[in-house]
Amino acid sequence: MAIKKTATRVASVKKPAGKAAAAKKTAAKSAATTAVAASKTTAKQPILVGILTGSPNDLPTVVKVRDTLSELGIASEIVVASAHRTPDKVTAYIDRAHKEGVQVLIGCAGMAAHLAGVIAGHTRLPVIGLPLSGGVVSGLDALLSTVQMPPGVPVATVAVDGSKNAAMLAARILALKYPEINQALEKAAMKERARYEQSADEALAKLTAR
Numbered sequence: 001m002a003i004k005k006t007a008t009r010v011a012s013v014k015k016p017a018g019k020a021a022a023a024k025k026t027a028a029k030s031a032a033t034t035a036v037a038a039s040k041t042t043a044k045q046p047i048l049v050g051i052l053t054g055s056p057n058d059l060p061t062v063v064k065v066r067d068t069l070s071e072l073g074i075a076s077e078i079v080v081a082s083a084h085r086t087p088d089k090v091t092a093y094i095d096r097a098h099k100e101g102v103q104v105l106i107g108c109a110g111m112a113a114h115l116a117g118v119i120a121g122h123t124r125l126p127v128i129g130l131p132l133s134g135g136v137v138s139g140l141d142a143l144l145s146t147v148q149m150p151p152g153v154p155v156a157t158v159a160v161d162g163s164k165n166a167a168m169l170a171a172r173i174l175a176l177k178y179p180e181i182n183q184a185l186e187k188a189a190m191k192e193r194a195r196y197e198q199s200a201d202e203a204l205a206k207l208t209a210r
């Protein structure tokens with residue numbers, strides 16, 4: 001599979017209707033709308049990673065997952081959907097992801113972060129959990145909610161706000177199947193090592209000059 005060009009789709013949850021009754025009435029329609037909206041993009045290569053996040057307010061952190069995947073040549077899509085607020089959208093997306101060949105799912109959420117766990121309950125695909133900071137305990141709530149899954153329903157949980165590692169872990173899973181992604185990871189590791197060694201040399205040179 002060619003993975004040179006990357007593309008990312010972004011689908012968001014529609015704003016809830018003003019009144020609760022109206023919101024309930026449109027719930028099923030809304031779930032379908034999310035799936036259709038995401039499919040209308042011009043992605044040229046298959047989306048391999050689905051990134052779900054619980055709130056539009058999470059996007060500044062979550063977009064870094066997409067960007068890291070993109071640097072590795074992996075196409076992904078971001079969907080704003082919540083296990084608490086729009087559970088129908090979460091399951092509708094998972095169904096579509098299965099049909100369209102998405103291979104890894106990443107659930108990102110802060111506070112009472114049940115999203116990744118709910119995703120893992122609805123799929124056999126590998127699920128990565130990205131706990132997000134915010135709230136009164138700076139992400140510890142999200143970390144524990146994401147990592148403490150019951151036996152048999154694993155969520156591979158990365159650090160609080162660990163966007164880069166969520167992407168790198170997804171890439172490592174995909175690299176088992178796609179040699180191009182393995183090569184991209186090798187290249188990224190070499191680049192990172194060079195950056196690290198150069199910064200160490202510079203820091204030590206400054207100390208010597210003092």
Ligand code: C2R
Pocket residue numbers: 053054055056057058081082083084085108109110111112113114115116132134
């Ligand atoms: P708002 O900023 O929208 O009020 O959300 C979101 O990820 C966000 O970090 C506050 C926080 O609630 C989180 N959230 C969850 C879930 N849905 C939203 N933990 C979920 O389904 O687990």
